[in-house]
Amino acid sequence: MEFETLAVQGFIDLKKQNNSVSMPIYANTAYSFDSVQYAVDLFDLKTAGDIYSRLTNPSNEMIEKRIAALEGGVGALAASSGMSAILIAILNLAGAGDEVVTSSKIYGGTYNLFSKTLKQVGINVNFINSDNLEDYENAINNKTKCLFIETIGNPRIKVADIEGLANLAHKYGIPLIVDNTVATPYLCRPIEFGADIIVHSTTKYLSGHGNAMGGIIVDSGKFDWSQNDKFKMFTTPDESYHGIIYTEAFGNAAFIAKARAHLIRDLGCSQSPFNAYLTQLGLETLHVRMERHCENALKLAKHLESHPNINYVIYPYLESSPDYEAAKKYLKKGASSLIGFGVDGDGTKFIEALKLFIHATNLGDVRSIITYPAGTTHRQLSDKQLLEAGITNDFMRASIGLENIDDIIQDIDNAIKISRL
Ligand SMILES: *Cc1c(COP(=O)(O)O)cnc(C)c1O
Numbered sequence: 001m002e003f004e005t006l007a008v009q010g011f012i013d014l015k016k017q018n019n020s021v022s023m024p025i026y027a028n029t030a031y032s033f034d035s036v037q038y039a040v041d042l043f044d045l046k047t048a049g050d051i052y053s054r055l056t057n058p059s060n061e062m063i064e065k066r067i068a069a070l071e072g073g074v075g076a077l078a079a080s081s082g083m084s085a086i087l088i089a090i091l092n093l094a095g096a097g098d099e100v101v102t103s104s105k106i107y108g109g110t111y112n113l114f115s116k117t118l119k120q121v122g123i124n125v126n127f128i129n130s131d132n133l134e135d136y137e138n139a140i141n142n143k144t145k146c147l148f149i150e151t152i153g154n155p156r157i158k159v160a161d162i163e164g165l166a167n168l169a170h171k172y173g174i175p176l177i178v179d180n181t182v183a184t185p186y187l188c189r190p191i192e193f194g195a196d197i198i199v200h201s202t203t204k205y206l207s208g209h210g211n212a213m214g215g216i217i218v219d220s221g222k223f224d225w226s227q228n229d230k231f232k233m234f235t236t237p238d239e240s241y242h243g244i245i246y247t248e249a250f251g252n253a254a255f256i257a258k259a260r261a262h263l264i265r266d267l268g269c270s271q272s273p274f275n276a277y278l279t280q281l282g283l284e285t286l287h288v289r290m291e292r293h294c295e296n297a298l299k300l301a302k303h304l305e306s307h308p309n310i311n312y313v314i315y316p317y318l319e320s321s322p323d324y325e326a327a328k329k330y331l332k333k334g335a336s337s338l339i340g341f342g343v344d345g346d347g348t349k350f351i352e353a354l355k356l357f358i359h360a361t362n363l364g365d366v367r368s369i370i371t372y373p374a375g376t377t378h379r380q381l382s383d384k385q386l387l388e389a390g391i392t393n394d395f396m397r398a399s400i401g402l403e404n405i406d407d408i409i410q411d412i413d414n415a416i417k418i419s420r421l
Helices: 003-009 036-043 058-071 082-091 108-120 133-139 162-171 246-267 273-283 286-305 324-330 347-353 383-389 405-419
Strands: 075-079 099-103 124-128 144-150 176-179 197-201 215-219 310-314 338-343 369-371 395-399
Touching: 003 058, 003 286, 058 075, 058 215, 058 273, 075 082, 075 246, 082 108, 082 176, 082 197, 082 215, 082 246, 099 108, 108 124, 124 133, 133 162, 144 162, 162 176, 215 246, 286 310, 286 338, 286 405, 347 395, 347 405
Parallel strands: 099 124, 099 144, 144 176, 176 197
Antiparallel strands: 075 215, 197 215, 310 338, 338 395, 369 395
16 A cells, blocks of 8 residues: 555544544553463463553554555554653663664754663663764664664754764664654654654654644564674563563564663553544545645745845755755655744744644644744753754744645734744
């Protein structure tokens, strides 16, 4: 099946859902066991099946299967938010004494998780303030367990060299984890460029309507966990499951099997089946929405580029963008809906003069949303950290929605005028 067909119809089994055409919401916690032996096999992970909704749920399974297929992976695990998906992905392969290498220009929430909370539990994260592969290479040592990047860095909208970073990670026998939230699998499938693990905040484009928190981890199934002795958690017995060895029991799906059997069991940050249902509704129109998000964003970016009171415009599909070549390589169908720009006027007046754009911290919603990072999401960073993250006082980040483009342009033009009064 092609992408669009999978997004709309993938994995539906009408008989299983009483012939109802729309997937029911499995608002359910526990599942009855046909026999004691069946229960024993479930608890020993010898057979696949439902025990308790902290581990599996049919509504969640629907989005897990679809998103895994859309990304080209072997399996997926839904979580309660993008942050919990990222936390599980890291804890699945790193512990106290281990290290992670990432960019300093990542989503603010991930930056906080990595710089404070992971540090508290003894995982040290190296933030690279450069796009140079050599700088990433210099930060890798024998304690490094993975590279972590974002396909399109949020909020500075930087396109990552996924292939270069995947090759680098593999040279040192470690996986590349890619946060593909802003690109979505419709615009980029990082696994095709060598990425090993994909994470998403499904809160954004995948659900698409700003109504459901959620996250997901996708396993490419391509990383060999037994190639060195860095990943013993997959290749040695897990005592909490009678000594099961994940690579032996689950083959190339060892990563995602352990994420579910071990971490979501222990951490409990499972996705609500209702949110999985909302996310599934969103997935069914993902390809159509992304096309219009990209079309509107490119039109607005071009308009802003020629506007006399705009200091700069950041959008990877502008020919003037330093990321244009990377965008053409990694984002063949469009550069998503995030635009950055600098307003030559009063930032606060600009934000407050907008009528159609909603001032909020979100992206990937059908509605146009604007964020003023220096005043909100990045407020807690020091001046040095702000500079490293590339956040200046005139910087606005907008997620362009699906409204009529002429109304969007008029709203921005009007607010620019008022910001200069
Ligand atoms: C929003 C976001 C997250 C965090 O996701 P939540 O669902 O809000 O927890 C992580 N990464 C990126 C790129 C995001 O935009």
